[in-house]
Amino acid sequence: MTLVAKASAKTWVLVAAILGSAMTFIDGSAVNVALPVIQRELGADAAQMQWVVEGYSLFLSALILLGGSLGDLYGRKRLFVIGIAVFALASLGCAVAPTISVLNVARCIQGIGAACAMPESLALISATFTGDERGRAIGTWSGFASITGAAGPVIGGWLAQHASWRWVFLINIPIAIGVIAISNRYPESRDEEMPPRLDVPGAALATLGLGAFTYGLIRAQGGRPGIEGIGAIVLGVVLLLAFVVVERRSTAPMMPLDLFRSRTFAAANLYTLFLYAALGGSLYFLPYLLVDVQGYTPTASGASLLPFVLTMFFASRWSGGLTHRIGARIPLVAGALLAALGFLAFALPGVGGSYWTTYFPAAMLLGIGGALFVAPLTTTVFDAVPNEKSGVASGVNNAVARTAGLLAVAALGIVLAGVFDTGFDRRIARQHLSPETARIAHQDRSRLYAGTVPADVPQRDRAQVDVAVREGYLAGFRAVMVVSAGVCVLAALIALVAIPGQARRTLRRS
Numbered sequence: 272m273t274l275v276a277k278a279s280a281k282t283w284v285l286v287a288a289i290l291g292s293a294m295t296f297i298d299g300s301a302v303n304v305a306l307p308v309i310q311r312e313l314g315a316d317a318a319q320m321q322w323v324v325e326g327y328s329l330f331l332s333a334l335i336l337l338g339g340s341l342g343d344l345y346g347r348k349r350l351f352v353i354g355i356a357v358f359a360l361a362s363l364g365c366a367v368a369p370t371i372s373v374l375n376v377a378r379c380i381q382g383i384g385a386a387c388a389m390p391e392s393l394a395l396i397s398a399t400f401t402g403d404e405r406g407r408a409i410g411t412w413s414g415f416a417s418i419t420g421a422a423g424p425v426i427g428g429w430l431a432q433h434a435s436w437r438w439v440f441l442i443n444i445p446i447a448i449g450v451i452a453i454s455n456r457y458p459e460s461r462d463e464e465m466p467p468r469l470d471v472p473g474a475a476l477a478t479l480g481l482g483a484f485t486y487g488l489i490r491a492q493g494g495r496p497g498i499e500g501i502g503a504i505v506l507g508v509v510l511l512l513a514f515v516v517v518e519r520r521s522t523a524p525m526m527p528l529d530l531f532r533s534r535t536f537a538a539a540n541l542y543t544l545f546l547y548a549a550l551g552g553s554l555y556f557l558p559y560l561l562v563d564v565q566g567y568t569p570t571a572s573g574a575s576l577l578p579f580v581l582t583m584f585f586a587s588r589w590s591g592g593l594t595h596r597i598g599a600r601i602p603l604v605a606g607a608l609l610a611a612l613g614f615l616a617f618a619l620p621g622v623g624g625s626y627w628t629t630y631f632p633a634a635m636l637l638g639i640g641g642a643l644f645v646a647p648l649t650t651t652v653f654d655a656v657p658n659e660k661s662g663v664a665s666g667v668n669n670a671v672a673r674t675a676g677l678l679a680v681a682a683l684g685i686v687l688a689g690v691f692d693t694g695f696d697r698r699i700a701r702q703h704l705s706p707e708t709a710r711i712a713h714q715d716r717s718r719l720y721a722g723t724v725p726a727d728v729p730q731r732d733r734a735q736v737d738v739a740v741r742e743g744y745l746a747g748f749r750a751v752m753v754v755s756a757g758v759c760v761l762a763a764l765i766a767l768v769a770i771p772g773q774a775r776r777t778l779r780r781s
Contacts, residue, residue: 301427317720330382354387359447428573480510551676582638606644613637
């Protein structure tokens, strides 16, 4: 292959990786903004709406490590193309879904596609570029990832408001066609020395265990999990313990437990678990608050977190340099504490008020905190393991972050539902409601947890129920933010106690 042909192939690899990642990044952030619109149109309850996010996150977090191994063994381009194709077909299923159940099944399949495609985007870049060229390519990929991450909520909100929430999924189709066409322009790559062993039992146990545990937590919202919910939680714990046993004994584990012998690596992942639980869990509820309680348009709701994303984007390079000078501990502690202040600021506003004096300061605090902890956390994970383990260490940390968000959405939903119930019962008791409305208010409570009044509430009662629902959701949201702030403080304590003050590159070999 000539130098010109090699340069051309490298360019196409980078373009395909950027576009493929953009699909998943835009979809992941844009869908959240459209959730209130989807909920109203499909008449779903709070639990069903949580599975729109949880189904996708479940399969992505449980299978992303297996997806990386499949690419190394059978070909990174092949798995990347397969993942993009599955993601696109599932996106079409989401776009035409007539019911919330069909949408959730399609979202689960989307998660499987993303688990194949996402790890391969960076793996293709790493296998194609070397030296300084690799650093520039990853930097370019990272820059576009930040841009698409920022644009996703605005795009999703605009489409949901001016076209249809279904277009949030349909925009994936032309991008996928372009990625697959581009992928034909560069060669295949794989790890020729990798033994043909895959941790299928580990992947199955992780998926089933996380799925059962999450299902049990969602069933527990409202304080009445029943035998089914309790049984699911117990089954989930048993399956996850079995996952640990299988990983310990496996000759090719997808999550090598020996990495956690490093105190710093274990602490960094515990920090990740707490911090990303607060971020991924609490911010799920924000679009409902802004659209259903505060009356924002979906577009404005999507733009509300732009200060958070843009501050992280522009300040992260400075934060990386700061880590090099003073070590990771101080930025990690300060970042988590600032994030805690950001969540407390989200809990302060009542109903109404200007965005600039209510949620803008909170988004800025969260963004400054994020800028302080993202780069130092990545550096700490890499510094805690030998060079040859950096790839798998990064994959494990990524999986931990996604699992944290998966579990936190369900767990914080219990907090919101409990606070909602307490205030709602008191507020609704003062109203003279029709028997039909009283039945909905007391027996179909799960439909109210999403922050909107069901369509079958009689017109004469809608105003009273709407006020009670909005006030109840606001109270629940405030509780979620306070809990999230507390979790961030725990993360700060972990960094203070267990993360080294100065960066130390582990040179041992295993």
